[in-house]
Amino acid sequence: MRPLRADARDNRARILIAAEDVFGQAPNASTEEVAKLAEVGIATVFRHFPTKVELLEAVLTVRLERLRDRAIELAGHDDAGSAFFGFFTQVVSESASKLAIAEALSASGSAAGEAAKEAGAGMRAAFGVLLDRAQQAGAVRRDAGFAEVYALLVGASRGATAAGLEPAVRDRMLELVYDGLRS
Amino acid sequence: MRPLRADARDNRARILIAAEDVFGQAPNASTEEVAKLAEVGIATVFRHFPTKVELLEAVLTVRLERLRDRAIELAGHDDAGSAFFGFFTQVVSESASKLAIAEALSASGSAAGEAAKEAGAGMRAAFGVLLDRAQQAGAVRRDAGFAEVYALLVGASRGATAAGLEPAVRDRMLELVYDGLRS
Amino acid sequence: MRPLRADARDNRARILIAAEDVFGQAPNASTEEVAKLAEVGIATVFRHFPTKVELLEAVLTVRLERLRDRAIELAGHDDAGSAFFGFFTQVVSESASKLAIAEALSASGSAAGEAAKEAGAGMRAAFGVLLDRAQQAGAVRRDAGFAEVYALLVGASRGATAAGLEPAVRDRMLELVYDGLRS
């Protein structure tokens, strides 16, 4: 509400965006690089995120919430099969940098903080809905449990991150995965 | 041939084992931790592997060669399908630390040295033979190209590495993958 | 202009002075000794001079600029002969530590950076003016080229640095040199 708040909000957002960019490309990047890209002082970064781990968690949280929102949105569509597979494909296509962030986190020893855990749970819940609906619509085999399908999602994402994997190959890989999932 | 070489060999082996262990659990671990686990002085590690990157590469190389040897061995079996799926399962089951090492390497900026590259090529070649034979035996669909199947192998490995994935879930995930691969 | 800059300036100056002192006495001294003498943390030294070589260059540059300024100042005097020989004597008397620094630099492999090179050129130019004027005034023989006179300056400086050379001896040595230079 106070004018300064606006500045602070702006800074927080700019830092998050910069961090997503920086850590997405180099999991081991220094906090100072984030500050430089965000065009704020290093101390400002630490004012908003008292710890590097907290910064990483915040970035991860944002990513997960974004995915959750997309899943929720897709859950409203008519074609449950397209919704499920479309979401799966999107996650795999875009997850390169999310992965890098998760790795940076786990390298820090801390196994994801409260917020990130919640965001992950929310995302998984939304994905579970997509899966359920796709199974009820007959698009996905009924004997596939959530845990293994989610593991497949994670695996496919990570596989797609493999250095130099061409999009065409990635798509053919996904076709193999989808053939195993269809009923 | 010379007497002391025996000790040196021992140390080199001990360092490699320690490194595999240490970097398998924490890609960012320090070289000193490796030395401590191997029970040698830090300088001894650097005598055998003049650079941290070289140490990482050596560990990765050993792992890849081990996998290649297993693939070659399996290629001699009669049942080409079992050979292929068996190898796939083994790789996925054991690759947790291989991954961590590859990541530590790529975090170091250097994209894997000569030896590691060769070992990787050898492993992929051996895996290609397994795939070919499984396809000719009708155990794997013929329209699955090597690139995507290999990407799937990598992805499944990485997916299995997901923190706290239970073996049972991992196996069910693999069943989904295998159903997509079978003809 | 910004408040903290004052502190930083102070620190930078303190570090330079400390470095001049430390490296003047022991060319191989560690950066940590400089930090200790300057009463700052080691990282502060590296913030101001990102590399040990850069620190050495900075010290050398300061020294050379100081000498250049003195030469320029003397060039304004009426008695060109006194100006020339006075400068020569000053350089020889004070150059003990400048030498040590130049050696530390060359030991580092890097043959003096941009700034130091420029400072050296400026100093040589100013010395050249002193020589010219002394020759035109008939105080120094005309057939003495700049290169050899400068080499003589360097040599006399280094000779004076010889361990335990007494000032009286140094002065008599300079008299011999000056007799060779007079017309």
Add this chain to the structure above:
Amino acid sequence: MRPLRADARDNRARILIAAEDVFGQAPNASTEEVAKLAEVGIATVFRHFPTKVELLEAVLTVRLERLRDRAIELAGHDDAGSAFFGFFTQVVSESASKLAIAEALSASGSAAGEAAKEAGAGMRAAFGVLLDRAQQAGAVRRDAGFAEVYALLVGASRGATAAGLEPAVRDRMLELVYDGLRS
């Protein structure tokens, strides 16, 4: 007398030669480089010279003895002037690496051991004879004391070591010095 002695002698000589070469070019070189050039194990170097400082001293001693021998030899010549100036020129021409060694020594903190000190004294004595004879022959001014002439010798040597000093310039510099010394 025992056969092994011959080997040891050989090794000692080879090490000294290698050390002269290595330290002549890089005062900060490691002892291992000396061992490599001498084609002996590092431990062999330390068997002959229990300390790096002792090795440096030995090299310096050899050099000084060599110079002393030359001075003694020249002292037998008829033309005392040529003998003196010839020796002076030789010292200056060849002293580049001697200097480097002396610097390496002084960088080590130790101010030259017993043997090196004696060798230095011997060399100075022989040079003193050359000077005396040249003065009595009227080739060098009588009012030049030994201390300052020796300082000049050292200075000229060091000046000649200046990076990239061309031989022609060095010779012209020496002419200036000699003009100051002549009676």
Add this chain to the structure above:
DNA sequence: CATGAATGAGGTTTCATTCAT
């Protein structure tokens, strides 16, 4: 007596975090 491996102390440099303005 020679060798090469092993060692620990120390040097340079980076980085997350705190302090002073």
Add this chain to the structure above:
DNA sequence: AATGAATGAAACCTCATTCAT
């Protein structure tokens, strides 16, 4: 609230010296 300087701990790597063969 924002900044940038300061800091110490730790990382990687080197080297003189010692041990075991």
